[in-house]
Amino acid sequence: MLKNKVAIVTGASRGIGKAVAFKLAQHEVQVVLFGSSEQIQQSAEELEHLGHRVLAIRGDVARENEVNDCVSKTIEHFGKIDILVNNAGIGFFKDVEATSLEEWQRLFEVNVQGVFLFTKAVLPYMKERGQGTIINIASDVARRTIPKGAAYTASKYAVQGFTGSVAQEVRKLGIRVGTINPGMVDTYFNNTVQGDPQKKDWLKVEDVADAVLYMASAPKHMVVDEVMLHPLIQEYPNV
Template sequence: MLQGQVAIVTGASRGIGLAIAHALAKQGMKLVLIGSSSDIHRVGEQLKGSKTFQADVCNEQQMNEVVAETVATFGRIDLLVNNAGIGVFKPVEETTVEEWKRLFEVNVQGVFIGTKAVLPQMKKQRSGTIITVSSDVGRYTIANGSAYTATKYAVQGFSGSVAQEVRPYGIRVGTINPGMVDTYFANSTQGLPEKAEWLKAEDVAEAVVYMASAPKHMLVDEIVLHPLIQTYPVV
């Protein structure tokens, strides 16, 4: 179903974003991959035929340029995966204003800018899917994560509102909300023994493929996934 379609993936240099890129490539999609560092170009070498851009998702001009080049090259945009994100986990009184601002800049403003950038083309096509990789803490709260949790609640609200706004154009908007995932997130180390039973990046990638592959008449608003060992509030 995704064969030959065009996807833009942000935060594709490593972790969940890299796994998403590989999963979409296996589906036969044409890929435009965005990363904040030059590492993104090494991903392009792995995934032959993909286009890579070192760009800041918080920079509207850079994202508009990526979208314009995507349309110039492929003629359309079928899927945007807003995956880029950062995390800071501290008690609120230890969280700096600079950390608070940076989290909102990347996790919320980045989603807003990416979504805004692709919508004119998707509206012109009268089709498209926008998926944001958010977090399960966009549905409940955790201690020592006030800033990060606040960004994910914002993403949920933004995505839900945009979904209603663009439905008349045949555009679908949804979120993937994973729990504990074994990645490098928040300066962690991937593959630690204590993470052995956590979700893998590939698990999240498969959820993205499922949401993107849904029949055109069906909207999957939200997917929440946790490792079996994780305890969390039931909402």
């Protein structure tokens, strides 16, 4: 069902984004890896070594020219865009009065503006073909709030609201838009180490990648609006 489709995955240098790119490639998707660090090329080389056709582009999701350049190169290289996975994100947890304006702005640039810019850039190509799937990786805090998480939570609520509105705009055009809202995931998030023994019972990046695969491979007549997933050990209010 996904063979020869073309996907852009943002934040694909490591963590969830890398796992998503590898998962899609395993199902014969041609993947464009977009990320801000030098590791993006290494991730692409790992996939190429496994025999997959990929394209690596280094850039900042908050810069419109770099986003548009990625989309243009994808079209030049592969001729189409079937799937966009907006995964790039950053986060921190502080009291409001300890949060600087620069930290707030950068968080929203990456977590919200990046989703907006990539979505805006791919939609004309999806509309032209009357099909496409956009998957936004948000968080379970897009549905609830946590202390010291005002900035991060607000950004994920924004992604959730943006996703719902865009989904209604384009669903009649054959384009599906949805969110995946994971709870605690063992990644490099908030300057932590992936594989830390303290996170052994958290979700794995592959769990989130499986959710992306499920959403992307749904039959054409079906849209998966939202997937929420948590590790069994996580306690949280009703969401």
